Structure formats: C-alpha cells, structure tokens
Amino acid sequence: MIKPERMLRIAIVGPRRELGATVQSLYELDLFHVVDYLGEDPEVKIGHPLPQAAEISQRLLKLRSIVRALHLEEFKTGRKVPVQEIEQTSDQAIATLEKEVNKRTEVRQALTSKIRELELQDDILSVFAEIGLPLDSYSDSESLSSFSGTAPSSITDSIEPLGIRAEVVEAPHGKGYAFSVFCAKKDSEAVQQALGSAGYQEMRPPHVSGSAAGRIAENEKEAEKLRETLSGEEEAIEGLREKYASLVLAAEEHYSIEIQKAEAPLRVATTQNSFTIDGWVPVSSLQVIKAAVAGAAGSSVTVETLKVSKEEMDEQAPVKLKNPRIAKPFELFIELMSTPLYREVDPTLFVFAVFPLFFGLMIGDLGYGICLMIAGLVMWKKLGKDSQGWKRLGQIVLAGGLFASLFGLFLFCDAFGLPFHPVFDEYGTPVLGGLSWESLGVHVPVEAQMEKLVDVKDLLAISVLAAWIHMTVGYALGFANDWHHDKKHAATKVLWLFILFGLFVQVLFMARGSELRDGIFLFFCSSFNTMTFSFSSITVSYVAILLIVGGIAGFFIAHGRAAMMELMEVLSLLANIISYCRIAAIGVAKGAMALAFNYVVASLMFAGGNIFLIAIGIFVLVLLQLIVFSLGSLSSGIQALRLNYVEFFLKFYTGGGVDFEPLGYKRKYSMKSEV
Amino acid sequence: MDPGLIAIGAGLAIGLAGVGTGIAQQGAGAAAVGATAEDQKNFGKSIVFMVIPETIVIFGFVIAILLWMSMGQYSGG
Numbered sequence: 242m243i244k245p246e247r248m249l250r251i252a253i254v255g256p257r258r259e260l261g262a263t264v265q266s267l268y269e270l271d272l273f274h275v276v277d278y279l280g281e282d283p284e285v286k287i288g289h290p291l292p293q294a295a296e297i298s299q300r301l302l303k304l305r306s307i308v309r310a311l312h313l314e315e316f317k318t319g320r321k322v323p324v325q326e327i328e329q330t331s332d333q334a335i336a337t338l339e340k341e342v343n344k345r346t347e348v349r350q351a352l353t354s355k356i357r358e359l360e361l362q363d364d365i366l367s368v369f370a371e372i373g374l375p376l377d378s379y380s381d382s383e384s385l386s387s388f389s390g391t392a393p394s395s396i397t398d399s400i401e402p403l404g405i406r407a408e409v410v411e412a413p414h415g416k417g418y419a420f421s422v423f424c425a426k427k428d429s430e431a432v433q434q435a436l437g438s439a440g441y442q443e444m445r446p447p448h449v450s451g452s453a454a455g456r457i458a459e460n461e462k463e464a465e466k467l468r469e470t471l472s473g474e475e476e477a478i479e480g481l482r483e484k485y486a487s488l489v490l491a492a493e494e495h496y497s498i499e500i501q502k503a504e505a506p507l508r509v510a511t512t513q514n515s516f517t518i519d520g521w522v523p524v525s526s527l528q529v530i531k532a533a534v535a536g537a538a539g540s541s542v543t544v545e546t547l548k549v550s551k552e553e554m555d556e557q558a559p560v561k562l563k564n565p566r567i568a569k570p571f572e573l574f575i576e577l578m579s580t581p582l583y584r585e586v587d588p589t590l591f592v593f594a595v596f597p598l599f600f601g602l603m604i605g606d607l608g609y610g611i612c613l614m615i616a617g618l619v620m621w622k623k624l625g626k627d628s629q630g631w632k633r634l635g636q637i638v639l640a641g642g643l644f645a646s647l648f649g650l651f652l653f654c655d656a657f658g659l660p661f662h663p664v665f666d667e668y669g670t671p672v673l674g675g676l677s678w679e680s681l682g683v684h685v686p687v688e689a690q691m692e693k694l695v696d697v698k699d700l701l702a703i704s705v706l707a708a709w710i711h712m713t714v715g716y717a718l719g720f721a722n723d724w725h726h727d728k729k730h731a732a733t734k735v736l737w738l739f740i741l742f743g744l745f746v747q748v749l750f751m752a753r754g755s756e757l758r759d760g761i762f763l764f765f766c767s768s769f770n771t772m773t774f775s776f777s778s779i780t781v782s783y784v785a786i787l788l789i790v791g792g793i794a795g796f797f798i799a800h801g802r803a804a805m806m807e808l809m810e811v812l813s814l815l816a817n818i819i820s821y822c823r824i825a826a827i828g829v830a831k832g833a834m835a836l837a838f839n840y841v842v843a844s845l846m847f848a849g850g851n852i853f854l855i856a857i858g859i860f861v862l863v864l865l866q867l868i869v870f871s872l873g874s875l876s877s878g879i880q881a882l883r884l885n886y887v888e889f890f891l892k893f894y895t896g897g898g899v900d901f902e903p904l905g906y907k908r909k910y911s912m913k914s915e916v
Numbered sequence: 917m918d919p920g921l922i923a924i925g926a927g928l929a930i931g932l933a934g935v936g937t938g939i940a941q942q943g944a945g946a947a948a949v950g951a952t953a954e955d956q957k958n959f960g961k962s963i964v965f966m967v968i969p970e971t972i973v974i975f976g977f978v979i980a981i982l983l984w985m986s987m988g989q990y991s992g993g
Contacts, residue, residue: 577959667988697981816971819978823970826977883967 243586246523246561246901250276250549253518253534255542260516261291264505264904266537267518268498271905272530274521274559278510288506288516297500300332303339304493310346311482313490321912322491330492338485345478352471359464362447363457368419369446370453371412379421379446386429392441393417399439403431491911498906505904519547521559521901555726558583561901568593570633570640578886579896584726586718588894592885595711596637599884601644602703603827603877605693606835608656609870610646617642641878654689657866658835661685664692673840691757693832700825702758708821709745711884712814713738715892722893729799733807736795737814737892743788744815750782817888823880831873838865919987926983933976940969 253263267273280287308314368391369376379387395418397409407424420441424432449456510517522530531544549558560580562572564587571593581587604610617639625632654661656678662685663675672694678685691699716734723731749762750773763770772783793811796804842865846858948962 578961578964698985701978701981816975820971820974822978823974826974879963879967880970883964883970886964887968 243588243590244563245581245583245585245587245898246525246563248274248521248554248558248561248583248901249524249527250519250521250547250554250558251527251530252545252547253520253542254545255516255538257511257514257516259538259542260288260506260509260511262538263516263518263534263542264291264502266533267530267904268502268505268906270526270530270533271903272522272526273518274901274903275505275508276519276521276557277508278517278519282510285510285512285517288509288511290506291503294500294503297496297503300335301493301496301500303335304489304496307335307339307342307485307489308493310342311478311486311489313482313486316482316486316490318487318490318910320487321908321910322487324495324911324913327488327492327495327911330488335492338481338489342478342481345474345481349471349474349478352467352474356464356467356471359460359467363460365444365447366453366457366460368414368444370457371414371419372410372421372453373412374410374421375450375452376446376456377450384426385423386426386432387421387423388429388432388436388441388443389419389421389446390436390441390443391415391417391419392436392439394439396420396422396436396439396441399435400432403428403435405431407432487910493910494908495911498908501906523561555582555584557899559901560587560898562587562589564589564593570636571596573630573633573637574882574885578890578894580898580900582895582898585722585895585898586893588718588885588890591714591718591889595889596881596885597640597644599707599824599881600641600877601646601648602824603881604641604645604831604873605648605653605828606655606658606832607646607649608658609873610642610644610649612870613642613645613874614639615642638878641881650687652690653693653832654685654687655693655832657839658832658869659839660689660692660836661687662689664689664695666695673836674844676836676840676843693829694836696755696757697825697829698752699755699757700828701822702752702755702761704821704824705745705748705752705818706761707824708818708888709741711821711889712741712817712892715889716741719893722895732799733796734892736792736799739788739795740792740811741814741818743785743792744811744818746782746788747785748818750780750785820888821884823884827873827877827880831869831877835866835869835873838862838869917990919990922983922987922990926980926987929983930973930976930980933973933979936976937969937973940972941966944969 253267255263278285278287369389372389379389391414393416396411400407400409400422405424405428407422407428409420409422411418411420413419422432422436447456506516508518510519527544527546534542534544560583562575562581564572568590571589574592574596575581575587575589601610604613617635617637620631620635620638622635625635649655659681660677661683662679663677664672666672672692693700716738719737720731720734723734746766749758749766752758753762766782766784769782769784773780774783775781789811793804793808796807800807839862842858842862846855846862848854944965948958948966951958952962
C-alpha cells in the first residue's frame with residue numbers, strides 16, 4: 242500500500258509485420274513503460290520507423306507552419322474534432338490552406354514593413370521641413386558639399402571660426418537644432434570635423450523632389466491607404482483563424498500522436514523478421530496487456546515475463562505512485578521533491594495525514610479557514626480545468642482550509658484574528674481591552690480550549706509532541722526502507738529512535754507547568770517521573786540521559802570511530818525538535834498581527850463616530866486583513882511543507898527514482914471517434 | 917531583576933536571530949531562484965534549502981517566548 246506500484250519486466254516478441262499493430266495497441270493502453278534498445282547486440286538492429294512516418298511528418302510540417310503563422314499556440318477552441326474528420330481532410334486541403342495562410346501572412350508582412358518605411362521617411366522629412374529648403378537643393382553638385390542633421394546646440398558658432406565660405410540654414414528642433422550646411426567641396430573635411438566635435442547626428446535627405454512638408458502629406462495619404470489594405474488582410478487572417486483553428490490544432494495533435502507511434506520502432510530491437518519490445522508493466526496490468534496485444538496482433542506475438550534480479554529491480558524499475566484517491570493530490574509534493582526509489586516507501590499518505598494538520602494548526606482561524614476553502618475550490622474547479630497542478634493544489638488548499646476552520650472553531654475560537662470571547666491573560670487582565678466578536682455583538686457559543694496569545698507555552702508543547710510523533714514515524718520508515726537493503730543502517734535508525742525519545746523526555750521534564758503540559762508529561766513519563774537530578778536549576782531525567790548515552794554508545798559499537806560524525810547529528814536532532822516550534826511561532830505571530838491590526842483600526846475607526854472615518858477604517862481593515870491572510874497562508878504552507886521535506890523526509894527518503902512514463906497520449910483538441 | 921531588561925533580552929534574542937536568518941537566506945535564496953529559473957524541477961529542493969536557515973529564528977523565538985513568559989515572576993513587585 243505505501244510502496245509504489247509493483248512492476249514486472251516483460252518482453253513482447255513477434256514477427257516484424259505485426260510491429261505496427263502491437264505498438265498501436267500499447268499506445269491505446271497507456272500502461273507500458275518502454276526500455277529503449279540502444280543497439281548493444283550487433284546482430285540485432287534498432288528498428289526503422291513505420292512506412293507512414295514520412296508522410297505524417299510532411300503533413301505535420303505543414304500543420305505546424307500554419308499554427309505558427311496564425312499564432313494558434315494560445316488559441317482556445319470551442320470543440321473537439323473527431324479523428325475521423327481529421328483523417329478525411331485531404332493533404333490537398335491542408336496544402337491549399339497552408340498556401341493561403343502563407344500568402345496572406347506574407348502580404349501582411351510586406352504591408353507592415355512598407356508602412357514602417359513611410360513612417361521612418363516622415364521622421365526624417367519632418368527635420369527637413371523645419372529647415373525649410375526645397376529638397377532639390379540637396380542634390381549633388383560638382384563644387385558644393387552639403388551636410389544636414391541635428392545637433393544639441395547652434396552650428397553657426399562651430400562653422401564661423403573656420404573662416405571659410407559656408408552657408409548655414411538652422412531651425413530649432415526639439416531641444417536642439419536642425420540644420421543644413423553648404424560649403425565648397427575642398428572645405429568639406431574641415432566642416433565635417435567641426436560638426437563632429439559639435440556632436441551632430443547626420444541625416445541624409447531622401448531622394449525625392451518638392452517640398453518636405455508636401456512630401457509628408459503625400460506619405461501620410463499613402464500610409465493611410467496601406468493601413469486600410471492591411472486591416473482588410475488582418476480581417477481575412479482572423480477569419481481563417483476562426484474557421485480553421487480547431488481543425489488545424491486537432492490535426493496537429495492527432496498527427497503528433499501518430500508520428501510518435503510511427504517512430505516507436507526506433508526504441509525497439511529488430512532482426513530481419515522479428516521484433517522485441519522490452520519494458521515494464523504494473524503487475525496488476527499484465528493480463529490486460531496480454532489480452533490487448535493478442536487482440537491487436539494475433540497469437541504470433543507473445544508477451545514473456547523476464548526474470549530480474551532484486552538489485553536490478555530496485556535500480557531500474559520505474560516508479561508509479563499508488564495511493565487512495567483522497568491522498569492523490571498530495572503526490573504533487575512528492576513530485577516537487579523527487580520520485581522515490583522503487584524499493585522505498587512512498588510518503589504521500591504521511592504527507593496527506595500531516596500537512597493539513599500542521600497547516601491548520603498554524604492558521605487556526607475560522608475566518609481565514611473558510612476563505613482558504615473558497616480559494617481552494619476556485620483553484621480546483623476554475624483554474625484546475627486545464628491544469629493538473631492547479632487542480633491538485635486547489636484540493637490541498639481545500640483540505641488545509643478545512644483543518645484551519647476546525648481548529649479555529651473548536652480549539653482557538655477566533656475568526657479573522659478576532660477571538661469569539663474576550664481573552665484574559667494570566668493575571669486576569671483583558672488582552673487588548675477585551676476586543677472580541679462578543680464585544681461587537683456576535684455571540685458564538687463555543688469556548689476556546691487555548692488562547693494563541695496567552696497559552697504560547699502549551700502551543701510549544703504541542704509542537705514538540707508533533708515533532709516526536711512525526712520524526713518517530715520518519716525513523717520507522719527509514720528502518721523499513723533499510724531493512725532489506727542494509728541491516729546496519731536499519732539498526733542505526735533504531736538507535737536514533739532511542740535518542741529522539743530521550744531528547745523528547747528531557748524537554749517534557751523541563752516544560753511542565755500547565756494542565757496540558759503536565760498531562761503530556763504524565764502520559765509519557767509517569768513511571769519514571771522521580772528519577773531525576775538537578776543541574777543548575779534544570780531538572781534532568783536519568784532515563785533521558787540513559788537513552789541518549791545508550792544510543793550514542795550504540796553508534797560507537799556499530800560504526801567504530803566513524804560514530805563521531807553521528808555524535809554531531811544528535812545536536813541537529815535537537816535542532817529538529819525545536820524546529821517544529823515554528824508551528825506555534827507562525828500561529829502566534831499571525832494571530833498577534835491580525836489582532837493588533839484589528840485593535841488599532843477599530844479603536845481609530847470608532848473614536849470620532851465620523852462616517853467618513855468609519856468608511857476609511859473598513860477599507861484599511863480589509864486591506865490589512867488581506868495582507869495577514871496572504872502572508873499567513875503562504876508562510877504556513879511553505880513551513881508545513883518544509884517540516885515534511887527537511888525534518889521528516891531526511892530521516893528515510895533517498896529519492897531519484899525513474900518516473901513511470903508509459904506509451905500513451907492525452908488528447909486536448911481531438912477525440913477518438915466511436916466506431 | 918528588572919523586567920525591562922528581560923524584555924530587551926527577549927527582543928534581542930528574536931531580533932538578532934532574525935538578522936542571522938536573513939544573512940543565511942540571502943545566499944540560499946539567490947541560488948534557489950537561479951536554480952529554479954534554470955529548471956522548474958529544482959523548485960522543491962530549492963524551497964527546502966531556502967527555508968533551512970529559518971530554524972535559527974525559531975531558536976530565537978523559543979528563547980524570546982521563554983524570557984517573555986518569565987517576566988511575570990519579576991513584574992509582580
């Protein structure tokens with residue numbers, strides 16, 4: 242149950258003419274994980290693609306070019322196209338469509354670049370329009386040179402000191418000047434140098450005649466005409482998109498699947514007359530595969546189970562997680578980390594049991610819990626329509642929100658950071674003036690078992706208890722993982738269990754003082770609660786010391802000198818235990834933040850009895866609540882996950898297994914027609 | 917003992933621990949973002965490395981809470 246799906250290695254052997262039918266049937270099943278044949282045996286060759294592969298890839302090439310040209314990648318289609326309809330669409334039709342699409346997109350491109358060109362020319366012409374000379378005056382002559390452009394300051398000041406005959410025409414342009422300089426050819430070098438040091442930007446006049454302003458108007462007219470034609474083309478392209486998008490996308494998808502099937506022989510060993518497909522199937526599906534292959538390819542193709550050594554199995558078998566439906570969403574967290582090894586325990590069920598609990602404890606608020614459940618439902622039902630990730634995340638958030646609401650309703654008795662009833666500290670003074678739902682006139686007939694802001698030590702004790710239970714399960718799983726693999730490692734896990742319990746007991750001895758903490762203490766330590774000594778005002782338990790020292794001694798017996806390293810790890814185990822205090826820490830910090838915001842805003846809001854102030858107060862309060870809600874949810878989620886990943890997984894998890902990737906496909910745009 | 921001093925001690929405990937966590941996280945965080953940008957699959961591991969230093973501030977929190985709770989014994993008089 243808590244191990245991944247058990248696998249069998251099989252070989253499917255048959256005559257080569259049946260390869261296509263066999264591959265086809267395996268694809269339909271979605272159950273067979275192929276082990277690629279790499280051509281290890283010179284007698285046995287890697288197979289050739291099926292004959293239809295070339296034709297299909299031609300078709301795909303055309304379809305993909307249409308998809309790109311029409312920008313269909315993000316297109317949302319309304320209907321799924323039956324495969325029959327796709328196959329009836331002739332190559333001729335696809336080719337014609339491709340031609341039309343290409344023609345139209347080319348025309349569109351030509352128009353866009355022509356418009357762009359005109360706009361650029363207008364930019365230049367506007368400078369010459371400011372200078373005001375007719376454009377003919379810039380035409381080449383034998384004795385005259387001309388320079389035109391823009392400069393940050395007046396050019397006349399740079400040309401005059403040269404002491405040559407030159408004509409400067411200038412006009413203000415933007416922050417600087419637009420200008421033209423005419424000079425004799427022999428002086429052109431000196432002028433160019435002077436202009437260069439003045440920081441000018443050269444502009445060459447376009448080879449057109451007439452006045453610049455007139456030309457601009459003509460260009461505008463032409464561009465307007467081109468834009469009209471362009472919008473006509475755009476409409477035509479949009480029409481093509483609307484008309485053919487679903488068919489093209491469906492066909493692209495269908496032929497992508499077909500090409501995969503046609504190229505599957507590249508992963509298969511073949512001789513002149515036979516083929517062998519090597520791979521893994523779940524034990525439970527062996528009969529299904531046998532029946533399907535026999536049905537598709539007849540009795541000439543046989544399915545043989547291969548004998549695999551245990552080591553090979555542990556290393557190479559692909560991992561398919563197997564969990565009850567309710568725990569499935571939590572496989573997301575395992576995938577985020579790393580696929581477990583085939584021999585390892587699949588921790589999904591434990592994460593499923595623990596994550597919502599930790600998350601709920603950290604949030605522990607009826608209001609936020611309900612908001613989280615709504616958010617979870619939205620992620621699941623709305624965003625999760627197209628995305629498995631969102632769907633699973635939504636379900637996880639929903640579960641977390643449920644626990645947060647339950648803890649909020651029955652344990653902490655608060656909603657949106659506001660307690661149901663006034664809270665009193667240990668001296669009987671009301672906390673924050675007794676602000677509560679009751680003081681606002683809302684009466685909830687449930688009494689809090691624990692106050693976040695008063696019973697912090699109790700919350701810490703619960704965290705430590707959670708630490709002990711969680712890590713004990715972790716070490717037990719580590720023991721189970723190692724037992725068949727390495728007995729010495731397994732024994733070490735038991736020693737760690739002793740040390741963990743020792744540390745836990747010692748913490749309990751130090752943490753007594755309230756009903757809850759004494760209750761936990763007596764539950765675990767009642768049989769040895771007097772066996773203690775005092776060390777600088779700390780009560781130290783002999784049993785705890787015995788367990789810890791015994792465990793460490795065990796390391797030395799098992800590992801000799803190498804145990805020095807393990808000794809250091811005892812300290813990190815203590816750090817691990819304290820690390821669980823984040824459950825209390827985040828709960829308290831978030832609760833305190835929300836209560837403080839509520840208190841500050843409420844006391845300002847009702848201070849003057851001013852409607853305007855109240856309206857602003859409500860707005861600010863909603864904003865602040867949103868901050869607490871989003872920050873709290875995010876950090877609670879990450880921290881609950883971290884406690885699983887770091888404190889829990891590191892006790893037993895190796896990961897790095899091979900994902901089970903069976904031959905198969907998912908259709909999004911097309912559908913298999915019923916025959 | 918003056919409860920004010922205890923309060924300062926509690927504040928220092930969590931404040932300095934927070935600074936320590938911040939210093940430790942800046943490196944881990946930058947590397948984690950880099951690794952995730954390179955390959956989405958690294959996200960899970962990145963998160964783990966990223967939040968490891970947070971334990972330091974939890975230590976500070978525990979000490980601060982213990983100090984804060986012990987203030988009661990001294991503030992009565």
